[in-house]
Amino acid sequence: MDNADASRLAERTRAEFGEIDPLFGEIDPFSAIIRTTQLPMVVTDPRRHDNPIVFANPAFLRMTGYERFEVTGRNCRFLQGPGTCPKSIARVREAVRAERSIEIDLLNYRKDGSTFYTALHLNPVHAKSGTLQFYFAAQLDVTERYRLIREREAENEALQEALAVKTTLIHEIDHRVKNNLQMIAAMIVLQSQRIPDPSTRASMLDTLQRVEALGTVHRRLHQSESASRFDIADFVRDLVADLVGATGRSDIRVELDLASAVIHADKSVAVALLLNEIVTNILKHAFTEGRPGTIAVQVAAGSEIRIVVEDDGIGMPEAAEARSTFGQSLMGTLARQLGARLTVASAPRKGTRVELILSG
């Protein structure tokens, strides 16, 4: 509202209300508005000692619970109490001293001692000559806003606590899963050491490798932030290094071409066991009688995940596919569980190529 608007409005108000203002002693066009507004307001006079209130509107009296005679002539600080932030008080004081306007939230006290939050808008009013005449303060009760904030904070705190309990629980369970897998593996190792028959012992070690593959899955899963994402590439790296390393052979080369391929935890165990069967088969069957060779693993992720494991070993014997071994049926059933396509191509002396295609 510019000056022209203001005086036009003043003209109209004067015509309609035509009142004598008790404070200013002359006709004040805005007096009626100030008196009827719901917005609490006070005017203080800095030219008098201790900057006392010289006018308070009814809304202010309603908000604070005081009578007019109880507030007039007093400095506004009587509204403050022990809970009022001293830093905020200091800021208001500094604004008054510097004759600057300020907007600040304060905790104030009613006459009955109850508290409320107020959004104080304090403005110095200067005369045309530039000398300070009044301070005008509008105060909005914002207690409800603070109550909502506190409520939200309490809710957040409760949620944080519940989350912390859950996190601890997940860590505890994760810890147990890993420790139990470790113990199963240890039992197999310890028991197999006492078995004299080499083929029985070899079977035990096959089982050990399957259990260890499970262990690697869980180790990898819980290293991820959410414990629900599983990167096939990371697993292949761990698995191949461990299995090839465990053979103690230095004449087996490894070629890895691994793109990150993240699958959901649901599928991780089946994928891991399948890969374990494929790679252990190579190490058991492809490079016999000191035949050196290369294992190549390729993981590519697009709309579907394609895993190719290839060796240049002796290749599968013609009859192999007809035989019903545990490894064979495990691989078939795992592929079925995954809804994956598993194809094996092999020719004698040309090596074996196993391809696994997972829909994303």
Next chain:
Amino acid sequence: MMDQRSLRVFLVEDEAILLMQLEALVTAAGHEVVATAMSGEEAIRTAETLDADLAFVDLRLCDGETGFRVGRCLARDAGIPVIFVTANDRRVLGGAERGAEIDGSFGGALGVIAKPYTLHGLQTALAFLEEALIAPPPSSAPPPGLLIAPHVAQRWRRAS
């Protein structure tokens, strides 16, 4: 620094079957298990008079501070290199989680082996440690299953 071929190893593990496996593995690799402890208290008591070149300490998340205390006791007070064996390596490596007890310095430990480890993973870790402790610096990088504290790894890199 050590005029010997094999390591004297101290094992701290509260799970019977895992302790047995560790003992068998360390012995099979030609080292000597000089003492074992199945609780933090027992470990700290044993540490006072212990003469060992290496300690494997199971870090349990559940009973809180014990594993870390044992680690500090062995590494800082007794000067024995410690390898934490833990099912919660993120806790040890810190950063990822708030409230991590151990920062990047591994709580004074030389390294960390994450559970579940594989038989071969543990064997290669032990073989690496044998070389690293008896004839440092080690000639190769630590195996994948063994995480070496960054400041130690750096020292080895500089020395080699």
